[in-house]
Amino acid sequence: MTQTSPTPDGDGSPPPRPALAATAAQTTAENPWPLRQLSVKVGEYVARMSPLWVEGEIVQLNRRPGSGLSFMTLRDIDVDMSFSVPIREHVLRALPVEPVPGARVVVHAKPTFWTKRGTLQLEADDIRPVGLGELLARLEQLKRVLAAEGLFAASRKQPLPFLPRVVGLICGRESAAERDVVVNARRRWPAVQFEIREVAVQGTKAVREVSAALKELDAREDVDVIIISRGGGSLEDLLPFSDEQLVRLVAGAATPIVSAIGHEVDTPLIDLAADVRASTPTDAAKRVVPDIQAEIEQLDLGRTRLRSAIRARLEREQSALDAMRSRPVLENPSSILAGRADEVRSRIALARTLIGSRLDRAGDEVAHLGRQVRALSPLATLERGYAVVQTADGTIVRDAAGADVGQALSVRVAGGRFGAERTAHDPYVPPTTDPDQTSPRSTQ
Numbered sequence: 001m002t003q004t005s006p007t008p009d010g011d012g013s014p015p016p017r018p019a020l021a022a023t024a025a026q027t028t029a030e031n032p033w034p035l036r037q038l039s040v041k042v043g044e045y046v047a048r049m050s051p052l053w054v055e056g057e058i059v060q061l062n063r064r065p066g067s068g069l070s071f072m073t074l075r076d077i078d079v080d081m082s083f084s085v086p087i088r089e090h091v092l093r094a095l096p097v098e099p100v101p102g103a104r105v106v107v108h109a110k111p112t113f114w115t116k117r118g119t120l121q122l123e124a125d126d127i128r129p130v131g132l133g134e135l136l137a138r139l140e141q142l143k144r145v146l147a148a149e150g151l152f153a154a155s156r157k158q159p160l161p162f163l164p165r166v167v168g169l170i171c172g173r174e175s176a177a178e179r180d181v182v183v184n185a186r187r188r189w190p191a192v193q194f195e196i197r198e199v200a201v202q203g204t205k206a207v208r209e210v211s212a213a214l215k216e217l218d219a220r221e222d223v224d225v226i227i228i229s230r231g232g233g234s235l236e237d238l239l240p241f242s243d244e245q246l247v248r249l250v251a252g253a254a255t256p257i258v259s260a261i262g263h264e265v266d267t268p269l270i271d272l273a274a275d276v277r278a279s280t281p282t283d284a285a286k287r288v289v290p291d292i293q294a295e296i297e298q299l300d301l302g303r304t305r306l307r308s309a310i311r312a313r314l315e316r317e318q319s320a321l322d323a324m325r326s327r328p329v330l331e332n333p334s335s336i337l338a339g340r341a342d343e344v345r346s347r348i349a350l351a352r353t354l355i356g357s358r359l360d361r362a363g364d365e366v367a368h369l370g371r372q373v374r375a376l377s378p379l380a381t382l383e384r385g386y387a388v389v390q391t392a393d394g395t396i397v398r399d400a401a402g403a404d405v406g407q408a409l410s411v412r413v414a415g416g417r418f419g420a421e422r423t424a425h426d427p428y429v430p431p432t433t434d435p436d437q438t439s440p441r442s443t444q
Helices: 034-046 089-093 132-148 176-188 208-219 246-252 269-273 282-290 292-325 335-375 378-383
Strands: 052-062 071-073 080-086 105-113 119-129 168-173 193-198 223-230 258-260 389-390 408-413 416-421
Touching: 034 105, 052 080, 071 089, 080 089, 080 105, 089 119, 089 408, 132 246, 132 269, 168 176, 168 208, 176 193, 176 223, 176 282, 193 208, 208 223, 208 246, 223 282, 246 269, 246 378, 258 282
Parallel strands: 080 119, 168 193, 168 223, 223 258
Antiparallel strands: 052 071, 052 105, 071 080, 105 119, 389 408, 408 416
């Protein structure tokens, strides 16, 4: 910051400068800190920090045996962030293995701030390589944490499509894993299409580049499945595929993920988070696309079974039809009508017989009743020789006292009516037994 020189006072001496602000919060545009003041304050603050252990990856190592001091650049394992770390040469020589770029180490260091250059660095007094046993313990702990969150649960896994439109492939640059996947997939299904992303699959850039490729392919609508493939390697080589950030990204992908990392014995954590784990890149190709020859054989077998089933069904139905047609009623349909016609005729004859018999009995009964009626009729009585005697006023004379002597009477017989007169005595003479004797005449 440039300041304008103050105007001298009358005596020619410059005005007194204001006192520096005690704290950063008290600085103003009129009373700023000089840059040296800020550097001193930062240095004082950093100097109060305690030594600590930090973990990182050696990116660059510049050894200076003559000076007794070496400089290395230590990078964060997951993100692009680094520190310059000076370390004594005798500390490096005490290591059981020679430190090389790419090695993971744990460093005991004190943060220091160089006020003149305004740089922050770590002054290391101890360094330890991260051993295999410690790495496995850390991976096992991370595995338990992720499993407890449900990232490895079978319910989260998606089924692979039967025939994907486009297969996304994340692999190393010009790697054998890429050739294994592509060649074997196209041998099984020649029309398969690939979207290949060649990335770093080892080292400090692996996690970042694999994650970026996975995000890109997962966002595409036409990619139906994604294969993450890498050949075999040591545990340290496969560490990027057990990175927590990458594992969470695989577990949360919307597209089905197939993990084909290393060999059968290798089990990075993305194998557990992926929807399908393939033992090798070749196995991944077999799982992603079907074998066209096997599918054709299955189609031929299905058609053969379908023909056999249809033929058997038709034969059963034809046998049933033949059995029905062989029945007498279907072979000669008129036979059932003839039997029914005889039954109808028999019933008609029986009905006629029953009705005739009933009519005959009814006729006999009517004739009998007619004879009874005729027998009880007064006219029939008159026909037998009886007569009805009545007075002039129509009163029937039922005894001799019913008519006076000389009274005119009317006598009705079966053949008609005639008049008579009441006499004093009855001149009736009984007939003789001689059939030749004539009947006596009646006296009127």
